[in-house]
Amino acid sequence: MTDSFIRSQPAPKRPPPNMAPPFLKLARENLFGDATSSLITVGIVALIVLAAPPLWRFLIADAVWSAPDGALCRAPGAGACWAYIAAKTPFFIYGSYPPDQRWRVDLAFVLAAGLIVWLLWPRAPRKGVAAFGFFVVLPFVGFALLSGAPSLGLPRVGTNLWGGAMVSLLVALAGIVVALPGGVLLALGRRSDLPALRWVCAGLIEFVRGVPLIAVLFMANAMLPIFLPPDWSPDRLLRPMFGIALFASAYMAEVARAGLNSIPSGQAEAAQALGLGRVATLRFVVLPQALAAVIPAIVNNFVALFKDTTLVAIVGIFDFLHTVDAARLDPKWAGPTIAATGYVFAGLFYLVFCLAMSSYARGVERRLAAGRRQDSI
Amino acid sequence: MKASALRRWAIQAALLLAVGGLFALAIANARANLLARGIPTSFAFLNQVAGFSLNQSVIPFTPLSSYGRALLVGLLNTLMVSALAGALATFIGFAAGFARLSRNWALARLAGLYVETIRNLPLLLQILFWYVAILSPLPAPEHAHQFAGFFLSNRGLTMPALSFAQGWPAIDWPFFDPSVNRFNVEGGLRLPPEACALILALALYTGSYIAEIVRAGVQAVPRGQSEAAAALGLSAAQARRLVIRPQAMRVITPPLISQYLALTKNSSLAAFVGFADLMQVSGTILNQTGAALQVIAIDMALYLSLSLATLALMRLYERRLRWGGRG
Incomplete structure (x- = not known):
């Protein structure tokens, strides 16, 4: 018996088999798997066919893209009045802030945006400097820029003139700047081994979390002037900002507490065994891990905070939504489609900000999960 | 050990004193401010006549109620x-x-589109949208949308309700009759x-x-x-x-x-x-x-x-x- 065949050369390479099922098969399985599924698919297609054309007509085809005033938008059959949005955009962004001083607002927010990107960029160096700038320097510089500093040649601009997106972002930023350190301190206090400190912190957190934000804003607005000495009378924008910061801190404290609870006690014990003091243990071992573990929850908290800034309208502050809502009453533009146009625009504004924050949170979550997977192998 | 216990007590006492002092200061300020502005400081106002009416009430309420x-x-x-x-x-x-x-x-x-969109919009915006852009432009009660006894108009949603007016349970159907009330749907339960x-x-x-x-x-x-x-x-x-x-x-x-x-x-x-x-x-x-x-x-x-x-x-x-x- 001899070997009948020995290959002297490798067989020609064949392309890898196409593992992806063909599109039609995918569609059949995922859209028409069985009778119920087919029925649902047909229903959804019918819904799209019914809803899409009117939406398209209202938002795009019949919309008024440029007009000097509301006359064209009031015409029967006219769709969304984007001309109104274009005309009102400066008001929506700056409120009644004096036009020749608006560069100050721009500068303040460019500064804030730069620091935020620096802080959030995963590979950016020297985050300590960025954190110091954001939490310590920015509040003072921002206040001087927005409110004015006569000694630096910046005329004062009263908060009664502030409004629009600028106020929304300002309130949200102030909430973040106060809530992050405030929440961490409250959470640490709640976990302290001093009963009195524990009770005070837990009481404050549970009290604020137990009442609606509107009640907190009412309280800040009506009771701060009562509780403070008569000649202190805090600014009308400062009061709701205080309320929002308090509210955000209480919610942040619970997130921070969850992060602290997720760190095994062995970490702190190991740090102490290495000779680190209590503060050093917290600062270099426990807090970095605890906060990194809950970054997604922190960002989700900020999404909620940003949505909640709309409620400052209850005490008469003109935030973005409030300016949009107030502008629709302008007799020059008032018309049947103005309200819907304004709300769609406002919706897009909030959607863009919130979706950006949410997707950042999801990205961080994925990165953290990847890191953990590697650890466990 | 003893020194650290002493320090713990000292810290807690200082904290409680500070919180208590803050409260005391706030109360003292509040008293002075309230007196200066002539604002009532007791709960006696709860028994006074309110003098306003409310657009929705499940119990009888008139402007003369407290x-x-x-x-x-x-x-x-x-x-x-x-x-x-x-x-x-x-x-x-x-x-x-x-x-x-x-x-x-x-x-x-x-479903994903619904969840992702609605979660990322402020609730207040949604309430205002439904109220101002959708419900307010609805037709007057005369031309209300009707479906199975439900009336939807710019005066709200009126639906059939269980009524005990005659002493026994009966369904109270809403109806619109210009001779009874030209401005609203009568009967039933109305949600503004x-x-x-x-x-x-x-x-x-x-x-x-x-x-x-x-x-x-x-x-x-x-x-x-x-x-x-x-x-x-x-x-x-x-x-x-x-x-x-x-x-x-x-x-x-x-x-x-x-x-x-x-x-x-x-x-x-x-x-x-x-x-x-x-x-x-x-x-x-x-x-x-x-x-x-x-x-x-x-x-x-x-x-x-x-x-x-x-x-x-x-x-x-x-x-x-x-x-x-x-x-």
């Missing part, structure tokens, strides 16, 4: 709106949560447009959160559970009912209850559309009497007790789970 009764009406309205919106939100949330897990791609994407907008927006908003809770709860049940159920010969429906649901509900229920709590607190946004809930009524009373301290204290106490009652319920549920469960 402030205290107005607050009670507000509380009942808050509870009513929360209960209705909660029931609707549960339905929407479970439907959307299951839809997101559906094998049908189109349905899953549609403010309440409709509030309930709709709250239900859709909270529903999107409940959908995510439901999805996470179902996904938290390991796949092996349904495989084991199939191996034991259970049908898909039986497996869902007997194996998946009890385990998923354990994960779902605690966050679900906190969503109900959040919904109740969020119903305070009624103040923006002028629905007479607890917050709106207290805002009116606050403006009329100036008794900010007392009114806000009452509000806080009511909302806090609602929260604490819900938390107690949750603890009870968790304890029951521990007894019945994983050992």
Whole structure:
């Protein structure tokens, strides 16, 4: 018996088999798997066919893209009045802030945006400097820029003139700047081994979390002037900002507490065994891990905070939504489609900000999960 | 050891003193400020005549009723709106949560679109949108949309109600008759447009959160559970009912209850559309009497007790789970 065949050369390479099922098969399985599924698919297609054309007509085809005033938008059959949005955009962004001083607002927010990107960029160096700038320097510089500093040649601009997106972002930023350190301190206090400190912190957190934000804003607005000495009378924008910061801190404290609870006690014990003091243990071992573990929850908290800034309208502050809502009453533009146009625009504004924050949170979550997977192998 | 114990006491005493001092200072300031402005400092105003009317009330209320009764009406309205919106939100949330897990791609994407959009829009924007852009332009009662005894017009939603007016239970059908009332639908139970907008927006908003809770709860049940159920010969429906649901509900229920709590607190946004809930009524009373301290204290106490009652319920549920469960 001899070997009948020995290959002297490798067989020609064949392309890898196409593992992806063909599109039609995918569609059949995922859209028409069985009778119920087919029925649902047909229903959804019918819904799209019914809803899409009117939406398209209202938002795009019949919309008024440029007009000097509301006359064209009031015409029967006219769709969304984007001309109104274009005309009102400066008001929506700056409120009644004096036009020749608006560069100050721009500068303040460019500064804030730069620091935020620096802080959030995963590979950016020297985050300590960025954190110091954001939490310590920015509040003072921002206040001087927005409110004015006569000694630096910046005329004062009263908060009664502030409004629009600028106020929304300002309130949200102030909430973040106060809530992050405030929440961490409250959470640490709640976990302290001093009963009195524990009770005070837990009481404050549970009290604020137990009442609606509107009640907190009412309280800040009506009771701060009562509780403070008569000649202190805090600014009308400062009061709701205080309320929002308090509210955000209480919610942040619970997130921070969850992060602290997720760190095994062995970490702190190991740090102490290495000779680190209590503060050093917290600062270099426990807090970095605890906060990194809950970054997604922190960002989700900020999404909620940003949505909640709309409620400052209850005490008469003109935030973005409030300016949009107030502008629709302008007799020059008032018309049947103005309200819907304004709300769609406002919706897009909030959607863009919130979706950006949410997707950042999801990205961080994925990165953290990847890191953990590697650890466990 | 002794020195550190002494330091602990010193720190705590200093903290309590500081908190107490802050309170004392605030109270002293408040007394001086209130006296200077002539604002009432007792709860006696609760018995005074309110002098305003409310657009929705489940108990009799006239402008001659007292402030205290107005607050009670507000509380009942808050509870009513929360209960209705909660029931609707549960339905929407479970439907959307299951839809997101559906094998049908189109349905899953549609539910995903709903959840992602609604969660990222402020609730206030949604309430205003429904109230100003959708419900206000509805036709007058004369030309109301009618469906199975329901009337939808710019005066709100009127629906058939159970009536005991004749002494026995009967259905009170709403009707529109110009000779009886030219301006509104008569009979039945009427929800003003403010309440409709509030309930709709709250239900859709909270529903999107409940959908995510439901999805996470179902996904938290390991796949092996349904495989084991199939191996034991259970049908898909039986497996869902007997194996998946009890385990998923354990994960779902605690966050679900906190969503109900959040919904109740969020119903305070009624103040923006002028629905007479607890917050709106207290805002009116606050403006009329100036008794900010007392009114806000009452509000806080009511909302806090609602929260604490819900938390107690949750603890009870968790304890029951521990007894019945994983050992």
